[in-house]
Amino acid sequence: MSNVTLERNPSVLFIESDPVLAHQVSLDLKESGYEPVLATDSKTGLDKAIELQPALIIIDRMLAGESGIELCAQLRTKGNRAPVVLLMARDTIEDRVACLEAGADDYFLKPYRSEDFLRLVRIYLQPETSPTExxxxxxxxxxxxxxxxxxxxxxxxxxxxxxxxxxxxxxxxxxxxxxxxxxxxxxxxxxxxxxxxxxxxxxxxxxxxxxxxxxxxxxxxxxxxxxxxxx
Missing domain, CATH: 1.10.10.10 (Winged helix-like DNA-binding domain superfamily/Winged helix DNA-binding domain)
Structure with a gap:
């Protein structure tokens, strides 16, 4: 029996209630070598974030029942330190400040563009440097x-x-x-x-x-x- 352990691709949790956008993002992540994990509501997203400890979490700001900003704040309260990116439909000072205060690392403006989105994902999932550097x-x-x-x-x-x-x-x-x-x-x-x-x-x-x-x-x-x- 082989003792070789296969290295898993970095997992990306995408919390999005729009099935069309969720499907497109999932395909783009898979084609780029990442392991997408989907959730359609804040409760499921919170549970999966705690259980799976993904390398990156992406949350739509406009989730049904609870905003993405509120969900981000819950993740930080529970000690989750994974990078969080919020998808937003508008870019205002109030929105940017609210993102930061909730503990988000960044945001991505809609409409969704695969090339720009994947470039942002790569920034957060780049390989680690030497531990002593x-x-x-x-x-x-x-x-x-x-x-x-x-x-x-x-x-x-x-x-x-x-x-x-x-x-x-x-x-x-x-x-x-x-x-x-x-x-x-x-x-x-x-x-x-x-x-x-x-x-x-x-x-x-x-x-x-x-x-x-x-x-x-x-x-x-x-x-x-x-x-x-x-x-």
Missing amino acids: QLRFGDLVLELATRRALRNGRTIELTMKEFELLKFLMEHPREVLTRDQILENVWGYDFMGESNVIEVYIRYLRLKIEDETQKRLIQTVRGVGYVLRET
Whole structure:
């Protein structure tokens, strides 16, 4: 009898009440080498997320009976740390802030486009780096394998997008990065319309890595962008 263990493809839980969209997304995920798991309502989605521990969770914001944002908040309350992407039909400041506050890592705007969607999925399911690889700036350390930060020995848990943003800043210390550079390198896919999404994520990063007793590291360069440097 063979002792070889077959490695499973990364599982993606898709919580969507529209059967047509659910079918299309499932086909796209399978063709791209992922293992889709479907749920049509929030309760089933929550149960499957807890039972299966998928590598990525995608939730439609407009679920019947309960919003995707409420479901995302429940997942985080129960300790689920898998990346969560919300599908949204509109892009407003209120929606983006609500996504972040619920614990979502990102969002994808409808209408559904296979190429853009799969590009986003690949960002979150890319292979892990070496367990020992780190970035350092002053007393701030970013562990690339665990996707967490440490400052003065204090562990800081980051969402996937917070990690990617901080990583980009730490890869270019003391270099002023424009908003366009950040959008292109951190989001990595077509970003439609004028958005303050960077400002929202910068604010959340500052709340996590900077307290009243520590130096501010992420500096705003008005009219240009941001820079990682000590004052």
